[in-house]
Amino acid sequence: MSFYIYRHNRERILKGIIIFLFIILSVRFFQLQVLSGSIYEAWSDRNRVRQVSVAANRGLIFDRYNRILVDNRPSYSLFVIPYELNKHPEMVERISSITGLSDQDIKERILQAGTGLFTPLRIMRDVDFETLSKIEESRLDLPGVFYQHEPVRTYPTDIRASHLIGYLSEINESELNVLNGNGYKMGDMIGKTGVEKWYDSILRGERGYQYHEVDVHGREVGNFNGKRDIQPISGTNIRLGLDMDLQRLAEDLLNDQKGAIIVLDPQNGEILTMVSKPDYSLEPFARGLSKKAWDNLSSDPDKPLLNRTIQAQLPPGSTYKLVTAASALEAGLIDTQKELFCGGTFWLGTRMFPCWRPEGHGSINILDAIRESCNVFFYQLGLQVGVDRWVRLSSYLGFGRITQIDLDGENEGLLPNRNYLDEKYGRGLWGKGMVVNLSIGQGDLLVTPMQMAILATIIGMEGKYPTPHVVQAIQDRSGNWNKEPIQMNHVNGISKPVFQQLKEGMWQVVNQLGGTGRAAWSSDIEICGKTGTAQNPHGEDHAWFIGFAPLDNPAIVIALVVENGGSGGGVAAPIAGEIIRRFFRKSVIL
């Protein structure tokens, strides 16, 4: 025997090893597939186990006093297995006669889903009991049709808060692509707006799986193997800063007018109230909104789906005089003593700009001008300030950008700077007339109510403001509430005395004779505010009120607008007054 592996042998040896392995595998496959094939086939047939996903309970949503806003209720969804439907096409008619879905609907759903033949496909949500019992009766004729428990949202309160809470709807393909791999799958309900959207990933929980053994007729024989089941994990509960009572009051006060109300806590940025009208009911969304109902909502000219508090972009009107005043005071162009004259009109060349009071205010200082909301005073001041300084100060105060509230779809408004105006009107083709308009919150300027709430917060807090947020706390697995962090921001470029002077002006608006915001007055609370009556191309003026209370170290900030409501002092101020008074009355009780 040779002691070496010779070169001509080496290929034979390796080939030998490989053919040996090949034969082992072949024999094994022969044994499995040919000799025992029928046994395994029977096994695999018997193994008609259905993997059923078990929906997790979505996290609950509470208000700041732990009163429930959003709950889940049990419901049943109807599923079919496309494979069985292909095998028994006559089933389609039967299903449609029981459920009321048309043949076409069922077939389309299956085509649309584009999933595997063995994947259970949901054809109906929130099926009523009568339909369920009919399905159960014809069990034998409906292999591969089954129903399954799926919790849906319910809203056990008398408040709407539709925009704040937000609705759920079936996930669409583009969302699936974005969320790729985060446990989302076709047919899932996903938050589309409001808190439901922003916090969807923590609210949704994790779906579980069960394995149900079924016979050839699709009847469940039993749970295949409990040990393989994966229990669903409920979503995380969250608590909003929302005060349900204040919200209810605000919704009632706005009634069927268009508009928005924001109430927040200036110390920590929690949103106490967020009303946007017109609103909509969330219940139909939970049941699965019909296409017609959806079309009605989305094509409504009053835009009920719009969350006006953060999405409406409106001219702020006289409330913006505070910004013009801040610009002038910070630049030292004026102090509280200096007086300017208002004769009822202001002439710029041949163009006449009126004051709201035709007879004029006479000689007044800046505090008087804020109190009585004199236009002519601010026309003159605005011209002194100039557009660049005014834009810079506006930007310090948060205009022209989003407030970064924890809600989706926030708009940034429009802060028209020199570049913008040059672009729109042509260089040199806009002039002092535009500046005059901007200085009283008209012209091209657009703001969101939330930005105005932040303005009121900054003034009330004398230069600092928390980033607003609707969620106050998130519950951990052991039931403890973890507060969301408060982010306090500081306004640079405006000194404290300026804010104090503005506060004085805003105090006078509500508390002194001749103030435009007298309707918000309260005997025991030092309410400060500023009204606005914004002209707009869509009809009646928008009525604005922004304010805070009390004067020192404010506990509440409010910003509200009634679209096409009329005058700020007449329409908006009374609403604000009532809400603030309710807030303090309640604070005393609690």
Next chain:
Amino acid sequence: MKRQYISRLKNLSLDYVLLLEMLSLLFIGFLCLYSIMAGRETVSLSTDFEKQIVWFCLGFILFIIILFIPFQLFFRGAYIGYLFSLVLLLVVLFASSGQVHRWISFGSFQFQPSELSKVATVLALAHYLSQKKEGHLNWRQFLIALSLIILPVLLILKQPDVGTASVFFAIFVFMVVWAGITWKIIFYLFVPFFALVSGFHLFSFIGFLVILWAGFFIKKIRWWKRLCITGISLFLGLLAPVVWSTFEPYQQQRILIFLGIKTDPHGAAYQAIQSRVAIGSGNILGKGFMQGSQTQLRFLPEQHTDFIFSVFGEEFGFLGVMVALTLFLFLFYHLLHIARTARNDFAGLVVTGSVSILAFQFFVNIGMTVGLVPITGLPLPFLSYGGSSLFMTLILMGLAMNVSSQRYKY
């Protein structure tokens, strides 16, 4: 230089049979992957199919590039590549977080350095072995070759990835046999191996020692050698339980279940059973493309990676399986033929090393799906989903193709 490339291009006689074998196997892989993805309900998983196609395209470009690189460059760069792969293995140990350190991430792409290190080790070992003068390896050369293997193996065991580490021993055995080796070395190599394996059980260890001593008397080996060998065997035999305790609990479990010592219908054995049911229920003709209920109902675990051959077995049956196995067999024979007719020792050794990787993973992976081998998580070349593995396979094929297209040119 430029002219040299043009002349290479002109003189290149492509091995179309090899190309066909390769593409057929890749096609089978895509067929299985498509069937699996068609049964998935999430969009995210169907993009895995697209991802695999992208990887294939990139890998194929790599394959073509390798085809045109003069083979001497691989010889020259072998050690540098080897060192580079060791560095990558070190990086992956330190850079990745968590319990398992297998991947390096580039953005959303993840890459397994251990796949690259297989190729690099083959090249380095081929470089070393091709420089020996005698017809076979002496002890010194044998040990140096062994240490070339041991370094990456230790780093990969640390990841931990026992499956991939075991591939290196297949590489070693094949290449050393190819380089020429004495039976004596093989004997001395197998003694400690058997000592270690039998050491897990007292009676098997005693049986091993009895056989060893019987061998000594037959071959009349010197006394001091007998004592040395026995000493080493005893040491290794006692070491075995210690080695056992270094395995992860899931690995211990898998081995125990495989050996039939322990049963676990829900854990490791569940995968093995479901895979066997899938394959067995395929019968002779299979259930048909996209009709495999075990696959489509997702009884089959890890179906697009480790258990992809079970999908094939279920849907295409025994006949399909035999076609696929025969394709693999043809490929391996073809590669060994290329190795023998290669222009130089280095090229022959590289191809042998490639065969060893492909054949070993082929046997371990498919053996695993039919319950012949414990579940190790080694991918099936050409078929399994995964970019790193596909790249590695295409690189090996590129090297073989390069050798093949040059072998009759002098």
